[in-house]
Amino acid sequence: MNKLISITFIALFAIGTLLAQELKKKMDAPIYGFTMKTLEGKDKSLGDYKGTVVMVVNTASFCGYTPQYKDLEALYKQYKDKGFVVIGFPANNFGKQEPGNDGDIATFCERNYGVTFPMFSKISVKGNDIHPLYKYLTTETQFKEEIGWNFTKFLVDKNGNVVAKYASKVKPGEKDVTAKIDELLAQH
Numbered sequence: 001m002n003k004l005i006s007i008t009f010i011a012l013f014a015i016g017t018l019l020a021q022e023l024k025k026k027m028d029a030p031i032y033g034f035t036m037k038t039l040e041g042k043d044k045s046l047g048d049y050k051g052t053v054v055m056v057v058n059t060a061s062f063c064g065y066t067p068q069y070k071d072l073e074a075l076y077k078q079y080k081d082k083g084f085v086v087i088g089f090p091a092n093n094f095g096k097q098e099p100g101n102d103g104d105i106a107t108f109c110e111r112n113y114g115v116t117f118p119m120f121s122k123i124s125v126k127g128n129d130i131h132p133l134y135k136y137l138t139t140e141t142q143f144k145e146e147i148g149w150n151f152t153k154f155l156v157d158k159n160g161n162v163v164a165k166y167a168s169k170v171k172p173g174e175k176d177v178t179a180k181i182d183e184l185l186a187q188h
Contacts, residue, residue, distance in 0.1 A: 029160020030140065034133045036089075037121035039106040044118070046133075051158050052083050053184045055172070056137065058125045059088045060097035060150040061108045068151050069113035071172040075181075076117040082185050083158070086117040086172075089133075091125040094150050098122060125152075137162060153177075157184050 032047035046054075055075070060066060076086045090105050092098040100108065102121050109115035123131035125147045126138070137154055138146050141162040148167065155164040155177075164180050171177075 029156075030136055031133075031156060031160045031162065034136075036123075036133065039102045039119045039121060041102070041121070044120070046087075049085060049087075049156075050160065052085055053079075053158060053181060054156040055084070055086045055181075056133075056154040056156060057086065057088050057172075058091045058093075058134070058147060058150055058152055059119075060091065060094065061100060061105060063094070063097040063150040065149070065151040065168050066097075068172060069109060069115055073113055073115050073117060075172045075178070079181060079185070080117075084181060084185060088115070088117065088119045089125065089131075090119070090122040091147075091150065092122060093124055093126050093147070097150060155180055155184065158187060 028047065028050070032045070032050055034046045035043050036046065038044050055072070057072065059069070072086050072088070076084070088109075090098045090102075098105065105122065106119065109119060123134070125131065125134040130138075134147065138144065141154075143154070143162065143165040151168040153166040153170065153172065154162050155166075157163050163184065166177060
């Protein structure tokens with residue numbers, strides 16, 4: 001009888017542990033549920049960025065804002081050891097300013113701006129073919145409007161909450177952006 005009680009207790013404990021793990025997964029912020037392709041064609045879960053402050057930015061190689069790659073790289077280098085990352089998503093939605101394939105984009109970013117922050121495969125950030133990540137960012141967060149142009153930036157806190165959005169014209173290193181990053185990094 002004691003053996004049966006012990007086995008029952010162990011089984012209930014195991015089931016409870018599994019249910020708790022599933023509940024935790026469901027409670028994770030939605031952004032962590034996306035798996036994206038890197039420019040190198042590898043799958044990368046955005047869940048890997050849990051506990052990190054993330055800047056999500058749609059990019060383009062032939063845009064008036066393209067020099068922001070330099071600013072994004074400087075921001076990444078300044079904060080990466082403190083728990084911050086920039087993640088770039090090339091998009092060809094505005095004036096066909098990102099016509100290349102992933103290899104072309106990777107070469108362009110490295111050769112012209114020395115980009116070392118994570119860059120992902122080209123996606124659509126608006127319209128009928130909008131990628132689910134950008135559909136989430138523009139319809140299920142507090143920032144319910146479509147992307148207006150290349151180099152729109154979102155800040156995501158350590159818990160996966162989308163907490164700030166910056167227009168294309170706002171440079172990544174501007175004081176209000178860095179102040180917000182500092183604030184988010186200081187949170188536990």
